[in-house]
Amino acid sequence: xxxxxxxxxxxxxxxxxxxxxxxxxxxxxxxxxxxxxxxxxxxxxxxxxxxxxxxxxxxxxxxxxxxxxxxxxxxxxxxxxxxxxxxxxxxxxxxxxxxxxxxxxxxxxxxxxxxxxxxxxxxxxxxxxxxxxxxxxxxxxxxxxxxxxxxxxxxxxxxxxxxxxxxxxxxxxxxxxxxxxxxxxxxxxxxxxxxxxxxxxxxxxxxxxxxxxxxxxxxxxxxxxxxxxxxxxxxxxxxxxxxxxxxxxxxxxxxxxxxxxxxxxxxxxxxxxxxxxxxxxxxxxxxxxxxxxxxxxxxxxxxxxxxxxxxxxxxxxxxxxxxxxxxxxxxxxxxxxxxxxxxxxxxxxxxxxxxxxxxxxxxxxxxxxxxxxxxxxxxxxxxxxxxxxxxxxxxxxxxxxxxxxxxxxxxxxxxxxxxxxxxxxxxxxxxxxxxxxxxxxxxxxxxxxxxxxxxxxxxxxxxxxxxxxxxxxxxxxxxxxxxxxxxxxxxxxxxxxxxxxxxxxxxxxxxxxxxxxxxxxxxxxxxxxxxxxxxxxxxxxxxxxxxxxxxxxxxxxxxxxxxxxx
RNA sequence: GCACUCAUAGCUCAGCUGGAUAGAGCAACGGUUUGCGGUACCGUAGGUCAGGGGUUCGAAUCCCUUUGAGUGUACCA
Numbered sequence: 109x110x111x112x113x114x115x116x117x118x119x120x121x122x123x124x125x126x127x128x129x130x131x132x133x134x135x136x137x138x139x140x141x142x143x144x145x146x147x148x149x150x151x152x153x154x155x156x157x158x159x160x161x162x163x164x165x166x167x168x169x170x171x172x173x174x175x176x177x178x179x180x181x182x183x184x185x186x187x188x189x190x191x192x193x194x195x196x197x198x199x200x201x202x203x204x205x206x207x208x209x210x211x212x213x214x215x216x217x218x219x220x221x222x223x224x225x226x227x228x229x230x231x232x233x234x235x236x237x238x239x240x241x242x243x244x245x246x247x248x249x250x251x252x253x254x255x256x257x258x259x260x261x262x263x264x265x266x267x268x269x270x271x272x273x274x275x276x277x278x279x280x281x282x283x284x285x286x287x288x289x290x291x292x293x294x295x296x297x298x299x300x301x302x303x304x305x306x307x308x309x310x311x312x313x314x315x316x317x318x319x320x321x322x323x324x325x326x327x328x329x330x331x332x333x334x335x336x337x338x339x340x341x342x343x344x345x346x347x348x349x350x351x352x353x354x355x356x357x358x359x360x361x362x363x364x365x366x367x368x369x370x371x372x373x374x375x376x377x378x379x380x381x382x383x384x385x386x387x388x389x390x391x392x393x394x395x396x397x398x399x400x401x402x403x404x405x406x407x408x409x410x411x412x413x414x415x416x417x418x419x420x421x422x423x424x425x426x427x428x429x430x431x432x433x434x435x436x437x438x439x440x441x442x443x444x445x446x447x448x449x450x451x452x453x454x455x456x457x458x459x460x461x462x463x464x465x466x467x468x469x470x471x472x473x474x475x476x477x478x479x480x481x482x483x484x485x486x487x488x489x490x491x492x493x494x495x496x497x498x499x500x501x502x503x504x505x506x507x508x509x510x511x512x513x514x515x516x517x518x519x520x521x522x523x524x525x526x527x528x529x530x531x532x533x534x535x536x537x538x539x540x541x542x543x544x545x546x547x548x549x550x551x552x553x554x555x556x557x558x559x560x561x562x563x564x565x566x567x568x569x570x571x572x573x574x575x576x577x578x579x580x581x582x583x584x585x586x587x588x589x590x591x592x593x594x595x596x597x598x599x600x601x602x603x604x605x606x607x608x609x610x611x612x613x614x615x616x617x618x619x620x621x622x623x624x625x626x627x628x629x630x631x632x633x634x635x636x637x638x639x640x641x642x643x644x645x646x647x648x649x650x651x652x653x654x655x656x657x658x659x660x661x662x663x664x665x666x667x668x669x670x671x672x673x674x
Numbered sequence: 675g676c677a678c679u680c681a682u683a684g685c686u687c688a689g690c691u692g693g694a695u696a697g698a699g700c701a702a703c704g705g706u707u708u709g710c711g712g713u714a715c716c717g718u719a720g721g722u723c724a725g726g727g728g729u730u731c732g733a734a735u736c737c738c739u740u741u742g743a744g745u746g747u748a749c750c751a
Contacts, residue, residue, distance in 0.1 A: 139693090147693090152732085187731075271751075399676095400747075407748095443746080444745095505713090542686090554699035562713075573710060617698095630714090632715090635710055636710040
């Protein structure tokens with residue numbers, strides 16, 4: 109339910125009836141329960157423009173508000189706030205209706221857009237490490253969210269498969285194969301290290317590697333074949349990680365750097381034509397106002413750089429894929445790069461003015477000491493290892509609960525462990541760095557996935573215990589049920605906000621508030637006790653079912669599974 | 675040097691398109707139980723929102739400035 113926009117309409121109508129002009133009406137959540145459910149704070153500003161007393165205007169507006177439907181009560185408070193209470197009968201009716209709705213009351217965006225979400229972007233020469241985690245899960249959440257709200261999402265996995273190190277890697281791969289050593293590259297990290305050792309030791313090998321770089325780029329069939337087999341194997345490793353993470357990225361979403369290779373000269377031509385770039389010290393450069401250094405788009409030796417590839421990708425996404433919104437889920441440290449590339453793309457007309465280009469930046473993952481997250485000996489932590497450890501730790505956290513068979517325990521541990529890692533990441537506002545802490549993320553307390561999953565499991569337990577059909581309407585019987593119903597209906601506004609700002613943590617905060625409220629409701633209002641009247645019992649069961657459905661849908665958007673028992 | 679980001683309770687974090695007495699969790703202390711799953715719930719305590727100035731009826735939020743931390747800065751991605 110788009111509550112805020114409904115309330116805006118009501119206020120707009122009231123203002124009109126009171127003969128007051130206002131451009132934009134912003135409804136906010138009430139800051140406290142005693143101030144109602146929502147509030148409108150715009151009167152003070154209007155009063156200033158009209159040079160009138162704000163309380164006086166507010167009283168006039170309030171008189172014109174219809175309190176027979178959605179709204180039950182409005183009040184003028186403080187200097188001129190308008191506090192709004194939602195009607196219990198209305199809440200009961202709407203929540204009962206959405207019990208039947210698979211989308212739990214969430215509609216679609218009014219104007220669906222085609223959106224490109226660029227995320228994950230692993231480097232094919234290296235194992236995925238923790239640095240890729242944030243891009244992968246924030247991007248995946250954003251894609252899922254936009255899709256759910258009705259946008260047409262095109263996922264793009266811009267993998268790094270081009271560059272000088274590939275000459276070395278395929279030369280080494282060829283050597284391994286001809287030695288009859290057909291074992292596939294199990295450990296990319298090790299393979300890279302071994303190739304590097306060979307490269308440093310043997311001059312002949314090093315020369316071959318350099319030769320291969322040129323050969324791949326000029327389209328030599330043998331080299332391309334080797335290169336392709338290397339990329340395939342490497343991509344296979346990434347897919348294992350995606351599988352573990354439960355991330356929806358497939359080979360169809362891969363559009364590698366190499367894909368844009370042919371188009372790079374045209375990009376340079378275009379920049380030259382439009383007099384955007386100039387030659388400086390032999391390199392083709394774009395000098396932007398406010399930047400002391402240029403953006404180099406072509407090296408003095410004729411080679412291209414990542415800015416060039418990104419420009420080609422922007423052109424492709426805006427013109428071939430026809431996206432109206434392009435989101436780059438990439439480390440915040442690349443903010444300057446994207447700002448520059450976006451500016452150049454618009455200047456050169458590679459991307460239309462109506463296309464929204466967004467760098468969805470995120471902070472770095474830190475250890476407890478606030479230093480970038482590394483292994484004890486200073487190495488990079490492999491993502492696979494991190495995820496496996498999460499599952500082991502999750503199993504340890506729940507093994508004494510004695511509600512699972514051995515097979516169940518493994519599946520539940522997986523849902524909890526992976527969920528914990530994802531939730532911990534998604535629940536921090538994405539731009540800030542965050543401190544990685546196993547104990548905190550696997551706690552039943554606080555804003556963690558486990559707390560949400562536990563609440564969900566408790567709801568399922570109630571339903572199992574009831575073990576009969578649940579029917580009938582939701583009745584709002586007290587303050588806590590009123591607040592719970594309002595919270596349940598806030599789900600759509602929450603998702604809309606999260607989709608516009610690309611902030612998954614908006615969703616986690618909401619879920620946490622919802623679950624906290626549900627726990628209070630559950631403590632206060634017995635459901636299955638014998639002396640509870642049938643219609644009240646049914647209503648409370650329905651509220652529980654709806655809460656469970658919203659938790660499940662919310663976690664699903666975050667890519668986290670629920671379990672029936674914990 | 676220049677540019678950008680950040681600074682909120684002991685710790686980890688929300689709140690930032692200006693609105694009422696700045697909120698959570700953890701840790702500390704106290705309470706609730708013949709419990710529909712107590713790894714739950716309730717309460718107490720804890721704040722010069724880094725310092726200073728400005729704009730405003732109103733500032734954690736906007737502007738300026740100082741300090742501190744981090745990041746980026748011509749041929750890697």
